[in-house]
Amino acid sequence: xAETAVVPQGTGQDSRPDxxxxxxxxxxxxxxRKWGFIRTGWVRAVDSVxxxxxxxxxxxxxxxxxxxKSSLAKTILGLNTPTRGQxxxxxxxxxxxxxxxxxxxxSQIGYVMQDPYGALPPFMSIRRLLEEPLLIHGxxxxxxxxxxxxEAMTQMKMTPVDDFLSKFPHMLSGGQQQRVVIARAxxxxxxxxxxxxxxxxxxxxVRVEILQLLRGLQRDMNIGLIYITHxxxxxxxxxxxxxxxxxxxxxEEAEVDDLLDDPKHPYTKALLEAIADPDAGxxxxxxxxxxxxxxxxxxxxxxxxxxxxxxxxxxGLCEVEDPPRFEPTREHKTLCWLYREVSGE
Amino acid sequence: MARANRLRELRxxxxxxxxxxxILLLVITALTTIIVLPYDRAIDLWRGGEGVWxxxxxxxxxxxxxxxxxxxxPRTVIVDSRDGDITRTIRPGEEVSEFAMDLTFDYxxxxxxxxxTVTLFGTFDDLGPYATLTWxxxxxxxxxxxxxxxGAQTVVRLSQDARLIRRLTNIPVEVGLFSDYTVDSSTxxxxxxxxxxxxxxxxxxxxxxxxxxVYGQVHGLAGTDHRRRDISIALLWGTPIALTFGLVAAVxxxxxxxxxxxxxxxxxxxxxxxxxxITEVNLIxxxxxLLVMVGTFYSRSIWNMLGVVILLSIFSGAIKTYxxxxxxxRESPYIEAARAYGAGGFRVVFRxxxxxxxxxxxxxxxxxxxxxxxxxxxxAALGLGDPVLPTWGKLLDxxxxxxxxxxxxxYWMIQPAVLLMLTGLGFAMLGFALDRIFNxxxxxx
Numbered sequence: 001x002a003e004t005a006v007v008p009q010g011t012g013q014d015s016r017p018d019x020x021x022x023x024x025x026x027x028x029x030x031x032x033r034k035w036g037f038i039r040t041g042w043v044r045a046v047d048s049v050x051x052x053x054x055x056x057x058x059x060x061x062x063x064x065x066x067x068x069k070s071s072l073a074k075t076i077l078g079l080n081t082p083t084r085g086q087x088x089x090x091x092x093x094x095x096x097x098x099x100x101x102x103x104x105x106x107s108q109i110g111y112v113m114q115d116p117y118g119a120l121p122p123f124m125s126i127r128r129l130l131e132e133p134l135l136i137h138g139x140x141x142x143x144x145x146x147x148x149x150x151e152a153m154t155q156m157k158m159t160p161v162d163d164f165l166s167k168f169p170h171m172l173s174g175g176q177q178q179r180v181v182i183a184r185a186x187x188x189x190x191x192x193x194x195x196x197x198x199x200x201x202x203x204x205x206v207r208v209e210i211l212q213l214l215r216g217l218q219r220d221m222n223i224g225l226i227y228i229t230h231x232x233x234x235x236x237x238x239x240x241x242x243x244x245x246x247x248x249x250x251x252e253e254a255e256v257d258d259l260l261d262d263p264k265h266p267y268t269k270a271l272l273e274a275i276a277d278p279d280a281g282x283x284x285x286x287x288x289x290x291x292x293x294x295x296x297x298x299x300x301x302x303x304x305x306x307x308x309x310x311x312x313x314x315x316g317l318c319e320v321e322d323p324p325r326f327e328p329t330r331e332h333k334t335l336c337w338l339y340r341e342v343s344g345e
Numbered sequence: 346m347a348r349a350n351r352l353r354e355l356r357x358x359x360x361x362x363x364x365x366x367x368i369l370l371l372v373i374t375a376l377t378t379i380i381v382l383p384y385d386r387a388i389d390l391w392r393g394g395e396g397v398w399x400x401x402x403x404x405x406x407x408x409x410x411x412x413x414x415x416x417x418x419p420r421t422v423i424v425d426s427r428d429g430d431i432t433r434t435i436r437p438g439e440e441v442s443e444f445a446m447d448l449t450f451d452y453x454x455x456x457x458x459x460x461x462t463v464t465l466f467g468t469f470d471d472l473g474p475y476a477t478l479t480w481x482x483x484x485x486x487x488x489x490x491x492x493x494x495x496g497a498q499t500v501v502r503l504s505q506d507a508r509l510i511r512r513l514t515n516i517p518v519e520v521g522l523f524s525d526y527t528v529d530s531s532t533x534x535x536x537x538x539x540x541x542x543x544x545x546x547x548x549x550x551x552x553x554x555x556x557x558x559v560y561g562q563v564h565g566l567a568g569t570d571h572r573r574r575d576i577s578i579a580l581l582w583g584t585p586i587a588l589t590f591g592l593v594a595a596v597x598x599x600x601x602x603x604x605x606x607x608x609x610x611x612x613x614x615x616x617x618x619x620x621x622x623i624t625e626v627n628l629i630x631x632x633x634x635l636l637v638m639v640g641t642f643y644s645r646s647i648w649n650m651l652g653v654v655i656l657l658s659i660f661s662g663a664i665k666t667y668x669x670x671x672x673x674x675r676e677s678p679y680i681e682a683a684r685a686y687g688a689g690g691f692r693v694v695f696r697x698x699x700x701x702x703x704x705x706x707x708x709x710x711x712x713x714x715x716x717x718x719x720x721x722x723x724x725a726a727l728g729l730g731d732p733v734l735p736t737w738g739k740l741l742d743x744x745x746x747x748x749x750x751x752x753x754x755x756y757w758m759i760q761p762a763v764l765l766m767l768t769g770l771g772f773a774m775l776g777f778a779l780d781r782i783f784n785x786x787x788x789x790x
Contacts (some may be wrong), residue, residue, distance in 0.1 A: 078685075079681060079684055099594070106687030111681075111682055113681070118679060121679045122701070123700045123701060130681065136687045185686075203647075
């Protein structure tokens with residue numbers, strides 16, 4: 001066994017010096033309680049996650065519902081408090097940011113949510129809700145606020161801007177609502193945008209457009225982007241690296257093409273199998289998809305968390321010991337015992 | 346924009362229009378009252394006692410009773426020689442002058458007056474005038490009312506004159522004077538009555554004036570109470586007081602409760618627990634006995650009571666309802682988004698949570714108003730009314746204490762009661778219509 005090649009988990013050694021965001025050994029656990037005060041356990045929504053993101057880089061975090069993607073996003077946004085581990089932004093540890101620095105951090109990150117209608121306060125006009133972040137972050141001059149609103153709306157191709165400003169969210173279409181959400185996320189000129197399933201509630205017809213807009217913005221403004229999705233089909237056009245998340249862990253990470261063409265982890269393979277292709281011939285093709293349900297995060301399986309569903313499980317190993325991070329090929333890491341021998345220099 | 350639509354929608358509900366009309370009427374009444382009869386003047390009048398209201402009958406019915414075709418009750422008749430259109434003849438003598446004057450009036454009512462009073466105003470240095478009063482009925486009879494020395498102001502209450510009562514064979518004076526009592530003491534003799542006053546002036550510059558008051562059985566818009574006060578003053582002034590009390594209490598309690606519930610729901614933990622525990626304790630505290638205690642030991646001022654009512658009502662059961670709504674709002678994605686771009690706790694509560702719920706609660710503020718108006722009336726009826734202000738509740742209390750219903754003075758109790766019910770009706774009709782507009786799911790098919 002090439003133990004030397006194993007990158008131990010939780011040491012954060014993979015964080016690069018130019019990282020905009022570095023997440024090290026991050027745990028977000030939620031307490032389970034009985035009668036309000038007796039702790040009966042933890043929901044391990046995010047469990048020992050490491051990754052980093054360079055300025056202007058786009059990454060994707062892929063996984064099925066309930067795997068902890070959104071919890072990870074919210075922890076990065078500061079909405080959840082990490083149980084253990086650190087998040088560094090521009091080299092500063094965000095859990096240590098208080099007062100003005102905390103505010104500064106909030107102005108450096110944008111958040112795009114899944115449900116555009118829910119993300120917009122229904123009682124505020126578009127102008128009012130776009131003004132909110134500016135007001136909070138001390139843009140006192142009304143003319144400057146207007147200018148920035150117009151700029152953000154123009155970037156989102158919501159023109160003529162004045163037609164939209166006095167409207168309320170329910171008067172807009174889903175695609176327009178999501179553009180407003182993105183406009184609100186970029187209005188403070190952030191360095192990082194966390195997009196949590198930004199198009200999964202939109203019509204297929206507007207998805208591509210929104211994704212292209214987002215990708216364009218990300219490139220033009222040199223914004224780091226974390227794209228969270230369950231849909232691998234959109235990932236290739238959208239990000240440079242992919243992280244596959246399963247049951248609170250990042251089980252595989254690689255460059256986009258590398259991962260899509262040569263998946264290592266059995267779970268990633270299953271996910272790729274499940275992508276639907278609009279091809280009539282597929283009606284008669286039977287796809288091999290592992291059965292079973294995603295595991296409970298409150299009581300995850302022992303050893304590798306995927307072993308109960310894994311078609312290539314190694315008896316006596318996978319269900320006993322947690323796999324460390326192997327690097328079977330360069331810059332392609334995975335948590336799977338299958339690669340305990342191939343990984344090496 | 347949305348608000349204007351809602352107001353336009355209000356026109357589709359006849360009940361809302363009727364309710365709004367009632368409220369508008371009450372508001373106009375209240376404003377007119379405040380302008381026409383300023384606060385200080387109203388208080389003076391209400392506390393003035395008999396001095397101010399000397400010429401009013403006691404417990405008179407409202408004047409509009411006479412509109413009923415079978416009712417013809419007398420109004421009060423006042424004939425005063427000082428008004429100038431009464432001719433007096435003075436025959437000067439060497440030392441003593443003789444004077445004579447006639448006070449005449451028409452009497453057409455079917456019922457007898459309540460009382461008859463003559464007041465003599467003498468002008469003199471040492472020795473006042475001496476007057477002889479004689480009553481002339483329309484059918485030509487003459488009833489001597491006796492002789493009186495006139496002081497500066499001598500009130501002759503004929504109805505309480507024992508000698509006159511004996512002379513009228515022990516029937517009430519006003520009956521004796523206004524009927525042919527030897528034949529039929531139940532029918533009023535209608536026509537032109539005359540009070541003849543003649544006598545002597547003992548000083549050269551001496552003079553005399555006479556005022557005759559025949560107290561009727563109806564008075565003013567709303568009648569009078571046991572202290573001859575005009576009830577309409579209390580009815581009119583009760584309007585602004587009731588509206589202010591109801592509005593301030595309902596909106597004050599509603600908004601404060603909402604803010605407290607929102608703060609509890611948002612901040613959670615010990616803040617929420619504290620608010621919940623205070624609410625639970627307050628829920629089992631009885632409001633009325635506490636108010637009785639405050640009224641008895643501290644102050645019965647209506648504004649003091651208003652403050653105590655608001656304080657005790659903030660932590661009411663509504664806080665639990667509002668909290669449940671806010672707990673739901675708290676989980677909204679837009680609030681998560683707001684937190685992500687840096688909105689602080691109080692900004693979230695006041696800019697994101699309360700505006701979401703407020704439209705749903707506005708109708709309940711409107712429907713809560715009459716409850717507080719009734720509470721004020723209940724307090725007054727329990728003897729905890731404001732000691733100074735005339736209010737609807739105080740009228741009810743006075744009426745009850747003086748046995749209004751037992752004595753047949755039902756107008757005394759019915760008028761404030763009708764105003765109270767009208768207020769309740771107006772706000773309820775408007776509030777329920779608003780509720781249907783703001784909460785469309787309540788609309789029936």
